[in-house]
Amino acid sequence: MSTTIFPLQWTGFSFGDRLTLAKSAVMDYADFENYYHQYKHKIYSYLYYRSGRNRELAEDLASEVFLKALDKFESYREHQSFQAWIYAIAHNHLIDFFRKNKKTVDLEEVENLLESNADVDRPLEQRLASEQVMELLDHLSDSERELVLMRYHQGLSHQELAEILDRAEGNIRVMLHRALAKMKKYATHSLAAFLVFFLI
Amino acid sequence: MNTFESQIEQAIQRLPERRLSWMADWRIKRRLKRSAEALNSSPTFRSFWYSLAMVPVAMALLLVSAGTYAFQSSAVVRGDFLYPVKTRVEAVFYPVVGDSEERVAYHLWLSERRYAEVGEILRRKSLQQKKVAFIPAARAAESEEDELDRLLRETLGEAQKNMGEALQSMKEIKQPERLNVVKAQVQETLNKQKKVIQAAAPVLKAVKVQAVEVVSDESLKKAEAVQPVSVPYEMELTVVPAEVPQPKPASDLEELVSAQIAEQELLLQQIVSEVEVAEVMRLEVEAAEAEVAALLQEEVMVQDDVVEERTSVPVIAARSSQVPVPEDERGAELSLLERHDFSVGSERALLEAQGEIASGQVSTFEELLSEPASTPAPKKSKCEAEAEQKCQKEEPCFRTVLNQCEERENQKKSQAGPIQFEIPLEGDSQPAPVNPELNQERGLLEQH
Numbered sequence: 001m002s003t004t005i006f007p008l009q010w011t012g013f014s015f016g017d018r019l020t021l022a023k024s025a026v027m028d029y030a031d032f033e034n035y036y037h038q039y040k041h042k043i044y045s046y047l048y049y050r051s052g053r054n055r056e057l058a059e060d061l062a063s064e065v066f067l068k069a070l071d072k073f074e075s076y077r078e079h080q081s082f083q084a085w086i087y088a089i090a091h092n093h094l095i096d097f098f099r100k101n102k103k104t105v106d107l108e109e110v111e112n113l114l115e116s117n118a119d120v121d122r123p124l125e126q127r128l129a130s131e132q133v134m135e136l137l138d139h140l141s142d143s144e145r146e147l148v149l150m151r152y153h154q155g156l157s158h159q160e161l162a163e164i165l166d167r168a169e170g171n172i173r174v175m176l177h178r179a180l181a182k183m184k185k186y187a188t189h190s191l192a193a194f195l196v197f198f199l200i
Numbered sequence: 201m202n203t204f205e206s207q208i209e210q211a212i213q214r215l216p217e218r219r220l221s222w223m224a225d226w227r228i229k230r231r232l233k234r235s236a237e238a239l240n241s242s243p244t245f246r247s248f249w250y251s252l253a254m255v256p257v258a259m260a261l262l263l264v265s266a267g268t269y270a271f272q273s274s275a276v277v278r279g280d281f282l283y284p285v286k287t288r289v290e291a292v293f294y295p296v297v298g299d300s301e302e303r304v305a306y307h308l309w310l311s312e313r314r315y316a317e318v319g320e321i322l323r324r325k326s327l328q329q330k331k332v333a334f335i336p337a338a339r340a341a342e343s344e345e346d347e348l349d350r351l352l353r354e355t356l357g358e359a360q361k362n363m364g365e366a367l368q369s370m371k372e373i374k375q376p377e378r379l380n381v382v383k384a385q386v387q388e389t390l391n392k393q394k395k396v397i398q399a400a401a402p403v404l405k406a407v408k409v410q411a412v413e414v415v416s417d418e419s420l421k422k423a424e425a426v427q428p429v430s431v432p433y434e435m436e437l438t439v440v441p442a443e444v445p446q447p448k449p450a451s452d453l454e455e456l457v458s459a460q461i462a463e464q465e466l467l468l469q470q471i472v473s474e475v476e477v478a479e480v481m482r483l484e485v486e487a488a489e490a491e492v493a494a495l496l497q498e499e500v501m502v503q504d505d506v507v508e509e510r511t512s513v514p515v516i517a518a519r520s521s522q523v524p525v526p527e528d529e530r531g532a533e534l535s536l537l538e539r540h541d542f543s544v545g546s547e548r549a550l551l552e553a554q555g556e557i558a559s560g561q562v563s564t565f566e567e568l569l570s571e572p573a574s575t576p577a578p579k580k581s582k583c584e585a586e587a588e589q590k591c592q593k594e595e596p597c598f599r600t601v602l603n604q605c606e607e608r609e610n611q612k613k614s615q616a617g618p619i620q621f622e623i624p625l626e627g628d629s630q631p632a633p634v635n636p637e638l639n640q641e642r643g644l645l646e647q648h
Binding site for chain 1: 204205208209211212213214215216217218219220221224225227228229231232235236
């Protein structure tokens with residue numbers, strides 16, 4: 001696969017070169033389309049959980065992320081993991097989005113959307129378990145929540161996480177450990193409170 | 201990994217996988233496709249061919265716009281980059297299938313355009329031009345003069361050439377009405393050109409380019425002392441009318457063009473007069489033809505009423521001797537002419553018939569009318585037949601009966617009173633009276 005989707009300069013290219021580049025551009029767009037079909041649900045899911053489970057917002061964000069990815073597709077190198085590359089774009093886009101729209105995220109709306117249509121069909125146990133997990137996740141910081149979701153929900157490796165978050169792999173492991181410990185702590189506290197409430 | 205952590209991990213993994221709705225999927229794909237096509241820096245296959253197809257279109261547009269500018273603008277003059285384009289575009293308008301009138305109009309149009317260019321050349325050269333030359337200013341001025349003179353000569357020469365071609369095309373116009381219209385146009389153009397030449401006369405009489413050296417004298421001297429030829433001179437060039445016209449090679453331009461215009465005016469008058477004379481002659485011929493046709497029509501109408509006895513040789517003889525001929529005899533003359541295979545009204549037939557009679561080949565007009573091929577054996581007269589029947593080839597009896605019969609026939613003829621004409625054969629001493637009507641008729645026949 002040619003890694004250059006967009007020949008940057010027309011000048012200096014012969015007719016044959018231009019034809020080849022144009023053909024490769026078409027082929028590269030087809031490649032990108034393949035990647036899109038492969039990762040569209042994962043990215044959407046990641047954005048969904050990261051955006052407070054707002055479906056419409058997650059769709060808009062997904063659209064913007066893939067447009068940005070298309071725009072930067074020329075910078076993608078073949079030896080790279082596409083998953084890491086696209087998650088990095090999504091992560092950065094989310095950071096930008098939250099920076100710009102920090103005050104505009106309606107928490108009430110987010111709360112109302114907790115039970116989406118997809119959850120209705122699921123068994124109650126699973127729904128309760130999911131709610132508990134989400135509650136525990138809410139006690140984490142943004143970066144920790146993102147890390148945990150990426151690692152355990154999206155299934156990214158430590159190496160990919162290190163690449164996306166631009167940190168050392170060991171650092172990622174430590175962060176994950178801390179996040180889980182935090183979740184455990186809150187879970188223990190909530191269990192103790194539950195027992196106290198139950199005994200009283 | 202402890203149990204809690206693994207439980208948490210499993211719980212997170214069991215979180216439902218969110219899937220993009222098909223509507224959102226379709227919307228995102230559409231946006232991606234549009235974005236890929238719209239990005240300037242993304243020459244997709246489609247945009248590449250589009251831009252490739254635009255190259256000849258852009259070139260065509262460039263050519264058309266350059267051609268339009270060159271054609272429309274009188275500022276494009278000989279020596280300019282776009283001048284060949286201008287002349288090519290002008291050549292497109294040559295009326296290939298047009299008539300002479302259109303060709304005259306075309307050449308007049310070209311001639312006027314060249315004169316407009318003369319004005320532009322003079323205007324352009326009159327502007328002060330600051331130039332840097334590597335030759336002395338006087339020499340630069342001479343060079344400018346030569347260039348100006350060449351441009352003017354070529355442009356005016358082409359204008360005059362077009363005017364000449366217009367006049368040549370004008371010769372082909374034969375209708376006086378159209379010719380007068382064209383003549384007015386040509387005359388108007390010539391008048392305009394005369395005005396242009398008169399206005400430009402002060403410049404044309406003595407084309408002089410004044411070069412004013414801007415550099416100071418001292419620096420010039422210093423520079424010339426070092427390098428006399430290759431010193432750059434900064435100077436202002438301008439065309440000025442000379443106070444005292446000095447004869448130069450270019451000074452005859454005004455006289456030359458004026459003389460050419462005068463010649464063309466003369467030629468114009470000549471063409472018009474030639475066509476007018478030709479038209480008068482044509483009208484006269486038409487009138488004569490009409491008159492002859494009317495006369496012949498009249499003769500054909502009376503032909504049926506003509507008595508055969510009157511179509512005798514004396515009638516023809518009387519005609520040739522210019523004796524007044526009664527109207528009734530004209531039909532006989534017509535039939536005679538037709539039998540001799542000549543055109544109707546030809547005098548040659550008359551003369552031929554007269555010659556035959558004079559030479560004794562025939563004695564009567566009836567004999568002349570009779571076809572020699574159809575009547576190879578001479579017919580026997582009535583009296584001869586009678587005498588032959590009565591006398592059976594006995595000579596004395598035959599003669600007697602024949603004489604008696606002829607006398608009897610003559611008496612019958614004299615009693616009937618036929619019109620008798622004298623036969624003016626050759627050698628007849630009496631001059632025939634001159635008939636003015638016949639002379640007029642003969643004149644018309646000659647013209648025809």
